[in-house]
Amino acid sequence: MSGEYILEIEDLTKEFPGVRALDKVNLKVKKGEIHSLCGENGAGKSTLMSVISGVYPKGSYDGKVFFKGKETNYHNVKDSEKEGLAIIHQELALSPYLSIYENIFLGHMKTRFGIIHWDQYIRESKKYLTRVGLNENPATVVSKLGIGKQQLVEIARALSKQVELLILDEPTSSLNDDESAKLLDLMLEFKAQGITSVMISHKLNEVLRVADTVTVLRDGKSISSFDVKADKLTEDMIIRDMVGRDLTHRFPERKSSPGETILEVKDWTVYHPEYHTIKVVDNVSFYLRKGEILAFCGPMGAGRTELMMSVYGKSYGSRSEGEVYIKGNRVNLHSAKEAISAGLGYVSEDRKSLGLILIQDIKTNISHSSLDKISRFGVVNSQQEIEEAEKYRRELRIKTPSINQLTRNLSGGNQQKVVVSRTLLADPDIFIVDEPTRGIDVGAKSEIYDILNDLVKAGKSVIMISSELPEALGMADRIYVMNEGKIKGMLMHEEATQEKIMRMALVG
Incomplete structure (x- = not known):
């Protein structure tokens, strides 16, 4: 094995009942580089990382994995962590009821005569929090943090185990643009410190920003590996190998001719489910026309999801005020069942907890x-x-x-x-889709976009919440911009740009 590489994989094959998830995959990761793994959903990326990190133990797959020049023989994740390999999954694995410092050292705290010296771990945790740029009290309970900060706690935990190879599975899928940029900068800092990173991501602009090497998987096979700078890698080159064809139009074209107003929401205010005096949605009014795709944009915490969930049978909030009209008739929907009966459909952003x-x-x-x-x-x-x-x-x-x-x-x-x-x-007549393409690849995104366009062609109407501004610009007839629970303005498709949306959200 070459000393140039920290990780080498030879002819790796992994099968599940009825499915060959990995088929003779080969991969080489250089020491101190950022290596990105791209591929459609189902291409085998997460399975590959689970084999490397010991989630699937030696003997459950064919082929060889070498880490730091030695063939691995991991029986579980603890074995790989002892050797300096850490994986951060898309669904974070923190204990929400424990503090930051307890989460950082959970599973590898040392005791003396059976006693844990908590003060020592609080002090030590500050060192790792400083490295990841998280300025929080180590005693803060993790559930009180936003997703972006929780992600940093996960990384601090990996650093506390003296990590040499850090694997990040879709690290920015739940983050806003600012949080994503900070995390990517952190990866570049780690690279400068000699830590190797493997990043699984569907966000190709982020991949090209930080990666030195990109490997593409398709249908469980390793298709290609690129040196980003030497090969002058572009998003289109990655997409071609991911889907096996050129995607000439990222957003499918359609002719739009919206009809009469099918849904109208007037003066809608929603109060926080626990803190009953706090307005999460503040006096919002909007309308949706038949045969239209309407997008809602804005920063994380703008109140978009809370607005739509509250309209959908009061599925969010301690109480709501205002009026909802469907096809001209005022409705008062008290449950998801009543919303479905009234012709509303909802696809949640949190498919694992709320969708499936x-x-x-x-x-x-x-x-x-x-x-x-x-x-x-x-x-x-x-x-x-x-x-x-x-x-x-x-x-x-x-x-x-x-x-x-x-x-x-x-x-x-x-x-x-x-x-x-x-x-x-x-x-339903009205589809509400919340982050419909979060965490899915460009090929699957294209298929979701086609479905939405077909719905509109059939006379249905779509409300789309999206944090990806190119997606909103590429798909929507109109865009409402929200921030701080209020609608800051509305843009027609023809006039909308990323700059206008951001300015409207932040300035109004």
Whole structure:
């Protein structure tokens, strides 16, 4: 094995029942570089990282993994951590009820005569918090922090284990632009300190900003590796290898001709679920037309999700005030069930907690919201349930050997397609989609965009919450800009730019 490389993988193959997730993958990561791994959902990226870090132990896969020149024989994650390898998953693995410093040293605290010297760990934690740029009291309970700060706690924990190779799985998928930029700068600082990073990401602009080398996986195979500078790598070159074809239009073209107003919200105010005097949404008014894609943009914490969840059967907040009209009739929706009956469909940004039942199969997840359509006298028509699930599996190209596969076994993009399938089966007139392409690859994004355009073509209406400004600009007929719970302004498709949206959000 070459001393130039900290990690080498030879002909790695990993199979699950009915699926070959990795097929003779080869990968080399140089010491002290930032190496990015790109690929569509289901390409095998997360599986590969789980093999490397010992989540899947030696003996459960074929092929060889070498770390620091020595073949690994990990039985669990603790084995890899002892050797200086740490992985930070997309879903953070912190204990929300423990403090920052307890989370940093959880699992590797030393005792003397059975006693933990807490003061020592509080002092030591400050050293790691300074390195990651987190200016918080180490005694702060982790659940009180935002996602961006929690991510930094995870990285501080990795540093406390004397990490030499840091693996980050979609590290910026839940962060806003500022938080993402800070995290990327931190990775560059680590590189200067000699720490090697492997970053899995769908955000190709971020990949090209920090990566030295990019490896592309497709259908479980390693397709190509690029030296970013020497090969003058572009986003289009990465996309071509990821999807096996050129994506000439990132956002599909469509002719827009919105009709009459189908939804109108007037003077809508929503109060915090716990602190009942705090307004999370403050006197918001907007309208949606038939056959229109309407986007809501704004920084994290602007109140977009809270607004839409409260309109969708008061699914958020201690109370709400204002008026909602659907097709000209005033409605007062008290539950998600009433919202579905009124013709609303909702695809949550948090697909794992709010969108899916992960321990159930794909078929059951798809049919959940439409049991009245596929049942008679309270008995579900099993054959019809299978036919509907198979139809959406085909149409949305859900990568799975069977609709009886547990949903937790799917990749993020395919889980997202299951959530969309369930909403489609319920056949609402108004689709509310919250961050519909978060954490999914460009190929799957393109398919989601096609679905949204088809809905509009069929006379449905779409409200899209998006933190990706190019997505909003590429898809929406109109854009409402929110911040601090208020609507700061509205832009038509023809006049909207990223600069105008940001200025409107911050200045008004």
